[in-house]
Amino acid sequence: MQTIRVFISIEIPQEIKEKISLIQEQLKTIETPISWVRLDSIHLTLKFLGNITELQIPEIKNCMTTAANGIPPFDVKVKRGGVFPNLNYPRVIWLGLEDRTDSLFxxxxxxxxxxxKIDFEPEERGFTPHLTLGRVKSLKGKNHLIRTIHIYKDIEVGEIYVDKIKLMRSQLNPSGAIYTILEEVGLTAVESGQ
Structure with missing residues (x-):
């Protein structure tokens, strides 16, 4: 049976993406080779599921609905620049998210x-909400990269209003991944019976 590659995410508003674009442009002055994430591909991943069959989509949507049930829409702040796994070995450049209500978590x-419960492995690492800006291809110019990242450690980019989550299909191709919405579930302030 044919499989598709999917993840559950939160969409990022255009005005935040435009601010991210400005940050990426400033970071492009670094001599470190970095593969930059295209603006239309920037999203907040809640769960990467990998390859599934289309028959699994209804069960996944049910889990999305169950998780969203009783969580009212909320805001998260896009702030703090950083890297994964650490400044000594920067591989991913990101912007963090602040969730004062813990709703995102x-x-x-x-x-x-x-x-x-339906046989998807839980995340091994703790959930660190972030927006990936780029992936470091080589550590050439690492010291310049680290100094520049320090400039962005206290940056505040704006807020994201979270009122829905999406199941997305990811199709990989040489020019970058193409994302397609498969399912969308709204957050609901009041718990409803399932």
């Missing part, structure tokens, strides 16, 4: 917990 934990 509850949502992600609810998704992970429900998906575990």
């Amino acid at each position: 509850k949502l992600q934990k609810g998704i992970d917990s429900c998906l575990k």
